[in-house]
Amino acid sequence: MFFWGKISVLNAPLNVQFSDQKLTERVHQLKEEVTGMFGACKSVMEKLNLIDTLQHLGMDHLFEEPIDTLIHLGIDHLFEEPIDTAMSSIHNTEFNSSSLHEVALRFRLLRQYGFWVSADEFNKFKNEDGSFFSDIANDPKDLLSLYHAANLLTHNEQPLEEALLFAKHRLEVIRCNLKSPLAEQVERALKVPHPRNIKREEAIHYILEYAQDETYNATIHKLAKLEFNHLQRVHQKELKAMSLWWKDLSEDVKLDYARDRVVECYFWSYSCLYEEEYARSRIVLAKLLMLTSLLDDTFDEYATLEECRVLTKALERWDESDVSLLPEYLKKFFLRVIENFRDFDELLEPHEKWRNAYIRSVYQGICKSYLQEAEWSHRGYIPSFHDQVNLSVMSAGGELVAIGLLFGLGDIATKEVFEWAIQNSLTVTACGEVSRFMDDLADFKRGRNKMDVATSVECYMKENNVTSEVALAKVDSLVDHAWKTLNQELFDHRDILSMVNQITNFGRSMMFLYHDKRDGYTNSEQVKDALESHYVKPILI
Ligand SMILES: CC(C)=CCC/C(C)=C/COP(=O)(O)OP(=O)(O)O
Numbered sequence: 426m427f428f429w430g431k432i433s434v435l436n437a438p439l440n441v442q443f444s445d446q447k448l449t450e451r452v453h454q455l456k457e458e459v460t461g462m463f464g465a466c467k468s469v470m471e472k473l474n475l476i477d478t479l480q481h482l483g484m485d486h487l488f489e490e491p492i493d494t495l496i497h498l499g500i501d502h503l504f505e506e507p508i509d510t511a512m513s514s515i516h517n518t519e520f521n522s523s524s525l526h527e528v529a530l531r532f533r534l535l536r537q538y539g540f541w542v543s544a545d546e547f548n549k550f551k552n553e554d555g556s557f558f559s560d561i562a563n564d565p566k567d568l569l570s571l572y573h574a575a576n577l578l579t580h581n582e583q584p585l586e587e588a589l590l591f592a593k594h595r596l597e598v599i600r601c602n603l604k605s606p607l608a609e610q611v612e613r614a615l616k617v618p619h620p621r622n623i624k625r626e627e628a629i630h631y632i633l634e635y636a637q638d639e640t641y642n643a644t645i646h647k648l649a650k651l652e653f654n655h656l657q658r659v660h661q662k663e664l665k666a667m668s669l670w671w672k673d674l675s676e677d678v679k680l681d682y683a684r685d686r687v688v689e690c691y692f693w694s695y696s697c698l699y700e701e702e703y704a705r706s707r708i709v710l711a712k713l714l715m716l717t718s719l720l721d722d723t724f725d726e727y728a729t730l731e732e733c734r735v736l737t738k739a740l741e742r743w744d745e746s747d748v749s750l751l752p753e754y755l756k757k758f759f760l761r762v763i764e765n766f767r768d769f770d771e772l773l774e775p776h777e778k779w780r781n782a783y784i785r786s787v788y789q790g791i792c793k794s795y796l797q798e799a800e801w802s803h804r805g806y807i808p809s810f811h812d813q814v815n816l817s818v819m820s821a822g823g824e825l826v827a828i829g830l831l832f833g834l835g836d837i838a839t840k841e842v843f844e845w846a847i848q849n850s851l852t853v854t855a856c857g858e859v860s861r862f863m864d865d866l867a868d869f870k871r872g873r874n875k876m877d878v879a880t881s882v883e884c885y886m887k888e889n890n891v892t893s894e895v896a897l898a899k900v901d902s903l904v905d906h907a908w909k910t911l912n913q914e915l916f917d918h919r920d921i922l923s924m925v926n927q928i929t930n931f932g933r934s935m936m937f938l939y940h941d942k943r944d945g946y947t948n949s950e951q952v953k954d955a956l957e958s959h960y961v962k963p964i965l966i
Pocket residue numbers: 714715717718721725820821822825826864877946
């Protein structure tokens with residue numbers, strides 16, 4: 426099917442103000458100018474503000490080199506005295522600023538780039554009893570910066586828990602008196618905190634708001650708009666190719682019970698990696714997710730338990746001749762899965778062929794977890810909370826997404842990285858947890874599918890004999906717990922930070938699609954306008 430809601434991706438107008446070539450040239454030219462700004466910054470704060478602006482505008486990827494230099498080589502300037510950058514835990518000297526906004530911004534950026542900064546940095550803004558100074562309680566900019574920073578908390582950081590609660594509470598109190606664009610920025614952050622949100626979503630809003638920013642710079646603004654539109658064209662072309670792939674596949678396999686979600690699957694993979702150079706990863710992951718969605722709907726909506734078992738076995742053996750064992754309606758699907766994985770293989774260079782075994786294994790793995798869920802649900806069995814979570818975190822797709830995106834990366838994705846990703850790595854497991862718990866919170870509200878297994882919320886209610894409110898609060902707290910683990914992983918894996926971040930982006934996409942207990946995947950109407958901004962409407966220059 427070509428059509429996604431009312432939007433025909435194939436007929437979406439390309440933004441035509443500039444030709445592709447002109448746009449690329451202009452981006453290149455402006456990028457040089459902005460690169461020069463790093464050298465021209467006179468103070469640490471100017472540099473940090475520049476990085477922050479580029480992040481919010483969704484174009485820090487264009488400046489990896491100067492940012493890297495600044496953060497890694499020039500870190501002694503940030504810390505104001507030389508330090509050993511090889512240490513993952515750095516006991517730096519206190520940052521000499523009396524501005525909460527500045528301290529919080531530096532705290533957040535350093536933590537995001539994998540450098541430990543102590544929460545003690547905020548002590549100078551507190552009274553003896555540990556409460557924040559009263560003037561901070563009414564300063565929206567300070568509060569927002571503190572809120573962003575405190576969202577980088579890890580386990581057992583009580584002072585940051587308190588800072589987060591304080592900032593959140595105060596922002597909720599003062600939100601209705603704020604002026605634009607701060608009002609919108611606060612609303613956005615309260616819905617999905619900035620460090621947990623996907624970059625392109627923030628960029629769409631911030632590009633419009635930036636004109637009112639006190640650090641406004643016309644060259645930076647122009648570049649942000651052009652780069653957004655340039656990437657949107659890249660994504661539009663990929664989406665058109667994805668739509669043709671899906672039209673051909675869906676008309677052949679004819680699984681009429683399955684959700685038609687090719688744009689949403691692409692959105693998932695694009696949330697993990699949106700930069701131009703990751704096309705191979707993006708396409709493979711989007712197709713892998715769509716093939717998984719067909720599998721999920723087969724198990725949850727249509728197949729008998731025996732058919733689920735036969736399909737799992739056939740996928741386990743990965744032998745086309747087993748097609749004869751399958752029911753008629755699954756034959757084509759099975760063959761097309763194998764054919765698509767062969768196509769994935771063709772995208773690999775000869776020295777990358779070992780990656781095939783991993784991607785096949787995660788697809789077989791998720792299928793096995795779907796089968797175990799089906800065994801439970803067909804028997805009407807409600808598992809213990811512990812067993813439910815153990816299994817459903819697997820079926821939530823953390824491993825599938827991690828391997829799916831690593832599959833198409835360059836040589837940076839070594840065998841060691843693949844092994845790390847499938848050996849219960851904390852990053853991958855925590856992303857699975859965010860995915861599962863956000864999905865279950867939404868499912869509980871919406872009501873689950875015909876043959877879905879009981880959600881973690883229901884299992885918790887039954888096991889502890891508590892109300893849905895108590896169980897929902899528990900599962901909500903587990904989302905926060907998983908984010909603390911993800912924040913900790915930034916320090917523990919600074920050597921593979923880019924991939925840790927790409928995998929973590931899966932968690933971020935779940936926050937976007939499923940916040941406020943909505944299910945933007947199943948009820949895709951809920952994200953239609955947002956996706957139009959991502960793929961159809963260019964930013965006006
Ligand atoms: C991230 C992944 C694996 C994406 C593939 C598509 C998919 C299964 C989406 C979730 O649907 P759902 O809410 O019906 O999932 P479940 O049945 O696992 O709750």
